[in-house]
Amino acid sequence: MENRPQWIACLDYLRSGDTLMIRALDRIAGTERMAIETIRELGHRGIKLHSLTEPFLDIDATTPMGEAIIGIMAVLAQLRISTIRENTKRGLNHARAQGRIGGRPRVMTDERIQTARNLRAENKSYPQIARILGVSVSTIQRSI
Incomplete structure (x- = not known):
């Protein structure tokens, strides 16, 4: 987050009772895990989050139900990450088995x-x- 000074300034400006309006969840974090942590942090600070493109994010993270929904989102995000990692490994192994090596071609023959x-x-x-x-x-x- 050090390379996002405007985002840091935004978080510093927000106060309890404020609503942070975002276009989409991917605008506040690079990964699902970071996004969920940010949602939790905002909820604990009493800040509501409103997404213009993702209405399911309009949850109150301070309630037991809101915390449960965030937990479910975290589990699904981790499942997605693990599935992508597994598929990538499988694809690389398949390519190697066929004699292909990824990466940039060597300049020096x-x-x-x-x-x-x-x-x-x-x-x-x-x-x-x-x-x-x-x-x-x-x-x-x-x-x-």
């Missing part, structure tokens, strides 16, 4: 690494080699 080594043996500097191969100096240093 074996042939280019050998070229860089030959240029270095000719007493070329790292910046010169980098310019010749069209890569950064750090890429050359890592490769050699």
Whole structure:
């Protein structure tokens, strides 16, 4: 939250009895867990939350029923996160089994690494080699 000074200022400005109007839940937090914690914190401070696109959020977090609904939301959010994580792992394992490796393609092929080594043996500097191969100096240093 350190990189969201306006959000911090908003939270500091709110007082008990105020209503915070938001467009959607994703505007107040990056993850469901953070959103639920924020809803709980606002409820404990006596601040109501009103979402223009999510009317189910208009709950009183200070009541037992409101706390139960927030708890259910937390469980569902954790289930969603766990399901996404599980599906991602399964997809990566499937891709690896088919010989695919994710990530950015390597810039320095074996042939280019050998070229860089030959240029270095000719007493070329790292910046010169980098310019010749069209890569950064750090890429050359890592490769050699």
